[in-house]
Amino acid sequence: MAGTALTGTSVAGLMAELAALEDPRAREVNEKHGDDHGVNLSKLRAVAKRLKTQQELALELWDTGDTAARLLALLICRPKAFGRDELDGMLRAARTPKVHDWLVNYVVKKNPxxxxxxxxxxxxxxxxxxxxxxxxxxxxxxxxxxxxxxxxxxxxxxxxxxxxxxxxxxxxxxxxxxxxxxxxxxxxxxxxxxxxxxxxxxxxxxxxxxxxxxxxxxxxxxxxxxxx
Missing domain, CATH: 1.25.40 (Serine Threonine Protein Phosphatase 5, Tetratricopeptide repeat)
Incomplete structure (x- = not known):
């Protein structure tokens, strides 16, 4: 899964923004459920709302392998743009429960x-x-x-x-x-x-x-x- 981030929005900048949103208490709660991120999901959704749909940026965020970045990618991607084999590979790479759940519910269910x-x-x-x-x-x-x-x-x-x-x-x-x-x-x-x-x-x-x-x-x- 590869792409090029849109001009004006860098993956590095977004990764830094997500890191700044990290809450140790949220991470502690999430880790009890098998997830390895500490970003409040309401704040994550606010970032996604600002970015709107950006498929190429979503591809690059996914490729970081970072859980918070992948969750953001799933919120700003275009679900119908993925091929069958691409989604199969993404699911097999989605080992944390929240990424797995969002991938199935927000992307796969909307895909042909x-x-x-x-x-x-x-x-x-x-x-x-x-x-x-x-x-x-x-x-x-x-x-x-x-x-x-x-x-x-x-x-x-x-x-x-x-x-x-x-x-x-x-x-x-x-x-x-x-x-x-x-x-x-x-x-x-x-x-x-x-x-x-x-x-x-x-x-x-x-x-x-x-x-x-x-x-x-x-x-x-x-x-x-x-x-x-």
């Missing part, structure tokens, strides 16, 4: 190669790559379920989620919850799987927030749907 990448990543032997395939599958479960084998997805979740590595397990659990929320005909089975596997049952949840434990998550979102 999203479905092809979903299919390729879904069964990838690398669990972090596979988690991206599951995240894209959750998107389809909610927005474009036609053609998906929902019972088949539940079969895989039932068989593999309990023993899956953390990030893959989280993505599979999210898909399980979305199936239960969006597909009433599969809701009882989704809840049953969640109750039996007990994945994330004891996950600490702040007051007022919805638990990621699938049965609780499904129940709360269905309740809200009925209220509306």
């Amino acid at each position: 190669n999203a479905e092809e990448l979903r299919l390729a990543w879904f069964a990838d032997p690398d669990p972090v790559v596979a988690s991206a395939g599951w995240a894209l599958t959750s998107e389809r479960v909610v927005k474009q379920p036609e053609g998906l084998d929902i019972p088949g997805l539940l079969d895989v979740i039932e068989a593999e989620m309990k023993g899956a590595p953390d990030r893959l397990q989280w993505a599979m659990n999210t898909c399980l919850a979305h199936i239960g929320i969006a597909h009433a005909g599969q809701r009882d089975r989704a809840v049953s799987i969640g109750e039996r596997l007990e994945v994330l049952k004891d996950y600490p949840t702040s007051p007022g927030c919805t638990s990621p434990f699938a049965p609780s998550w499904i129940a709360e979102m269905v309740r809200r749907q009925h209220e509306n």
